[in-house]
Amino acid sequence: METEISKKDEIINIASELFFSKGYSNTSIQNIIDKADIAKGTFYHYFKSKDDLLNEMTKKHVSNLYPQLHEIIKMEISAIEKLNMLFQSTSNWKSLNIEFMKLLTKAVYSDSNIVLRNKLLEETIKQISPLYLKIINQGIKEGVFEVEDPGMTAQFILTSFTSNSEEMSKYLLADKYNQEVIDGLKRTLSFSERMVERMLGAEKNSLHFVEVEVLERLIKGLLEA
Amino acid sequence: METEISKKDEIINIASELFFSKGYSNTSIQNIIDKADIAKGTFYHYFKSKDDLLNEMTKKHVSNLYPQLHEIIKMEISAIEKLNMLFQSTSNWKSLNIEFMKLLTKAVYSDSNIVLRNKLLEETIKQISPLYLKIINQGIKEGVFEVEDPGMTAQFILTSFTSNSEEMSKYLLADKYNQEVIDGLKRTLSFSERMVERMLGAEKNSLHFVEVEVLERLIKGLLEA
DNA sequence: AATTCCTAGACCGACGGTCGGTCGATAAAT
DNA sequence: ATTTATCGACCGACCGTCGGTCTAGGAATT
DSSP: OOOOOOHHHHHHHHHHHHHHHHOSTTOOHHHHHHHHTOOHHHHHHHOSSHHHHHHHHHHHHHHHHHHHHHHHHHSSSOHHHHHHHHHHHHSSOSSOOHHHHHHHHHHHTSGGGHHHHHHHHHHHHHHHHHHHHHHHHHHHHHTSOOOSOHHHHHHHHHHHHHHHHHHHHHHHTOSSOOHHHHHHHHHHHHHHHHHHHHHHTOOTTOOOSSOHHHHHHHHHHHHHO | OOOOOOHHHHHHHHHHHHHHHHOSTTOOHHHHHHHHTOOHHHHHHHOSSHHHHHHHHHHHHHHHHHHHHHHHHHSSSOHHHHHHHHHHHHSSOSSOOHHHHHHHHHHHTSGGGHHHHHHHHHHHHHHHHHHHHHHHHHHHHHTSOOOSOHHHHHHHHHHHHHHHHHHHHHHHTOSSOOHHHHHHHHHHHHHHHHHHHHHHTOOTTOOOSSOHHHHHHHHHHHHHO
């Protein structure tokens, strides 16, 4: 039996590729239907508008992330360990193909993708912040976090990640990889960790979003490119 | 002598009104030149593109904010006092016309203004974060702040304000003003203060972005509307 | 008189979105 | 078993609007 994939999903997948490689605003409906080999009418049979397509797409992307994150939540480990794992899964550190990462970064943080970036963040907050909330509450019980408003904090931390990702994207997209760029990456990452600790009222240096070896590999990849 | 206003500034002003009332993406060049009573060619003589206009516009808006903020920096008061004043000036609390604020909020936080919002934040960070940096450094000297990377912290705090403004905008745009909405506003604001304190390593409850009487007035305005 | 600056608006291609309609599958009626 | 009716996936010509270009002419400056 073939892998049954609905036409709608097929369109979403093709549009996804185009959005991430060319940018949302640089991708026309015509581009999408050409590649999908369908007619205009077909597209608008499945989607109300281009924006509607983007909504469904982001929802799907974030949803796909959810299950593995949920697995982490269910594990019997400390809140801090969960948080570290959660971050590592949310970010793309694991798939350390540097070329792919550069491509993705370029796509998401390009000017023509402000809309996509925003939708992605919005959807992430909607779907993922409840998971963060659970961890925060666990951490409070364990006495390692000290937070007044767990809900708002969860949301706030997720938003903060975006601003830090943006900062890091600058380094990843540098056309030349020297010590300065590498230091910048390390500094930004470390800064992000210390900030989240403060927001959570956690002990300093308790969080480590990226294992040293992973970072080293990334840097090595950068230097070779 | 009449107030000499260049054609370029005139176009910027008119475009500004339209962007803020209808949204950036919903405002066409045609709308602008109609209201400005000029021809297409004239517009494109002064601006390279619609995006160029947006850039100049945001730059001007933020620049107009700069002088009064710079005044605060020069004052001989504590870092904490400066920070409080700075925030109050940056935000629009001072001009407590509730109707105007609702309009502005609606404009800036509408979907059709993601681009504008982003540019505004970008420009704010570029121009205003150096001022925050000075205050942070002063606070460190005074021993009231404890920060590892002042530069990044300044930037981070400014970005955070956006996410909090976004949260507050939800309450301001509520169609019904009841106790729940008011509490939400108060809680969000207080949360923001506590967060900035943590980011700065400042003592709890040392920051007060909005004076109580101002907030009360705002809430009164909300209830009457 | 020449050159530069400014204004004008017809015009362009690309865009997102609409609309009237085709066609094959399935179901209901004969 | 055959016809008829209904459905909805699918099609692509078409529309208005958009951001942006181009050429021509007028105003100011030299």
